[in-house]
Amino acid sequence: MTREWQLVVGLEVHAQLLTRSKIFCGCPTTFGGEPNTHVCPVCLGMPGVLPALNRQVVEFAVRTGLALGCAIQEKSVFARKNYFYPDLPKGYQVSQYELPICVGGGVDLTLDGVERRVRLTRIHMEEDAGKNLHGVAADGSSGVDLNRAGVPLLEIVSEPDIRSIDEAVEYLKSLRAILMFLGVNDGNLEEGSFRCDANVSLMPVGSTVLGTRCELKNMNSFRFLRQAIEFEVRRQSEILEGGGRVVQETRLFDPQRGETRSMRSKEEAHDYRYFPEPDLPPVRVPAAWIEEVRRSLPELPRARAARYQRDLSLSAYDAGLLTADRETAEFFDASVRARGGGAESAKRIANLLTGEVARLANDAGAGTSRGKLTPEALAGVVRLTEAGTLGGPGIRQVLEELFRQGGDPAVVVASRGLAQVSDESAVEGACDAVLTAFPGEVERFRAGESKLLGFLVGQVMKGMKGKGNPAVVNAMLKRKLGA
């Protein structure tokens, strides 16, 4: 980014909805499957078929619109977007055009401690297309898989409010988290259930007149989005600095080369010949239904993170980690409830969840799941820790056991002998043994080499097979050494 040019980005997100069946027929929406096995006459676009709108799609759109502060339209209209492509069975996509279901709204972000709001233009419902499969047949011909055709999508269009690459990524992450919190989308960029196109342009710093934009496609990770915009900024600024003009076009990102390349120019752009879909009556969303959906909305990531900081004194960083996905946030809330302690306990739970438990899940490839660990069990671990029964290494072992096998932490601690030894006489015996075994070190410590205390503590812990309560061991040694 040179000093003279201001980056301007608007993002269009296509999010597949987690409905059980497709938007206009009863076929399953499950990902994968042998090609053309999740299909029926309707999603194959056979002659004579008609769409029957899945009510859950509308509900999910309303849910999303409410969560993003949009105005839900009492009446919205489906429209046909006409173009020829083999993966588009009817020769048109049923979408919404002039009258989308949600208008306005926005996504709030915090970037480097600064609050920002990226406004939304609209959200509309539409059907997904199928997929062309190249080189699958023995004779090298291409095939079409229509399993995905008719899977419901929400298209979420932002205003060109984004001014940096970090902001673009943050917007996308926040939006993704919200959709996942709402349970309407699985947030999977690689499988394409959460897709993003970026409208990118540059304008002179200080200007308010937007430059000519290019639409970038095919970025299926946050990293690729970053790369694509970076490349585009370089490309466009070189053109502009050389006195040229950016041509409005659609550009495809090539992940192998980290470049975008022209796909079609504005002149080649389709004339989609939109018109209202005559096979579907206008979608009516009565006010009472909107209220019903509003009441069922979960607490969203930002509100939750704010609550964690305010009520539980967590850091912004921890609050962010805990609200990155709904499962983690719900697990955290449930654990805090089960522990019933104050901010101190909550902080301990947060540390375990984002530290040890996250590591276990990561090692097991379990994603955001917590294996067989329950919030009650995690709360139990914290309770045992606070009572002095469990210490560092013991905690790790108990959590590992609970993650793999489940169960009651107290029982695991007892049966595996993981309890910390805080008993003064047991600790004293172990200390005496070490003081006898290392007379030289004891002399040097007394002569002023105070860092040798750590060595001696370590030896005591080793003698106690790691089960000594570190605080008790420390205090005992100091007392005996007269420190």
Next chain:
Amino acid sequence: MSAPALLDRSITDLAGALSRREVSSEEVTRAALARIEATDERLHAFLRVVPERAIASARGSDARRARGEVRSPLDGIPIGLKDIFLTKGVETTCGSRILAGFVPPFDATVVERLETSGAVVMGKLNMDEFAMGSSNENSAFGPCRNPWDLERTPGGSSGGSAASVAARQVFGALGTDTGGSIRQPASLCGVVGLKPTYGRVSRYGVVAFASSLDQVGPIARTVTDAAAMLGVIAGHDPRDQTSSLLPVPDYRAGIEEGARGLRIGVPREWLQGGSEAGVERRVREALAAYEAMGATLVDVELPHSRYGVAAYYLVAPAEASSNLARYDGVRFGLRAPARSLADMYGETRDQGFGAEPKRRIMLGTYALSAGYYDAYYLRAQKVRTLVRRDFDRAFERCDLVAGPVSPTVAFRLGEKVDDPLQMYLADVFTISCNLAALPGLSVPAGLHPESRLPVGLQLVGRPFDEATLLRAARALEREMGPSPAPEAIG
């Protein structure tokens, strides 16, 4: 040879004979099959006859009747289907080469309802390609002829349906009506044709031409038969979200109540010399007959109906251009071999579509194009609203509107084939009713004084008031006596 007396009966009569066991459904069905065999080489009403399926359902009907079970007034009665209705396991072409060989995996809702009610499906009837036409000459498989004069057209697009019913091959048939495609051929073949209110009958499994105008309806030899058929096919279908939730009345219940007390609106615009003299004369006589029966004639105005044809020929092709996009050679029907994808699309569609669908795809694509949408499609939709308002205003003063169906009697094959505009004007009286989503019916009003060809009277009613149309049509039918059978077909 002329049709045996058995085939001359109405559905209602035949249902009585079947219930009295004077005749079996299998005998009737075999007689109809023989009639088709004997006449269809000349008539060409059928694109496909399904004798095995027909005999099997006739036997099923007879077996049920033997157990005392009768499913509907159509149980055991031979019925024909325009080839626009999807029939499971039976090729469905919609009169187009592009669908040649297409065997649907399911039945249209109306086919399902007919068969569930015991009707015997005889086969698939000829039609203008994709229901685009008023003469049946746009059929990719050769035109159907008019049983009154084999050198003339039966009308269209449901020409095969009307001709087959008139020629006593079947007792009733289903057609579709987008701009007059049931009423006009019914009028030209001297039978009864009813286009119900938009939304009254499910369109699921009906190959789409213009989705906001298409409607399924019956063609039969008597008004009561048409009422019986409508009763079977009408009603909400969850697979068609434009189908109405309104309950379906018993259309035969008040059908004999006569015309007394009815207020019949006569649109000035429809009787201003736009029709040939013989047609207008029969229409005026029918109106006079209504007056004599105790109905009141009311002058009404439909000032926007003159924009109807223009609006229709924007809306219908626009929707058609989109509806016909799925015939791309990728998934079903014809696929022309080609080197590239674009060539495959082009070749398939060039070889598969006839001239009329191509013309309408181009018209419609143009009307929807960026920069033209507002001037054409949107404006045409506004005309629809105005046409509907005209009718709403008229219905404040009358119970139904009456006038001609077609400005002419059946015309000669080839007469208008090179003049699409003249062909489009054949729909001038029927189109308003589709634009306004209202029910419309064609009932025989006698023969043209010189040509001795049938003339139909059109009745248009309030939304979902098919019952009043049927009652009024039945009154005229009773007054005129039974319509004669066409002689040309023998």
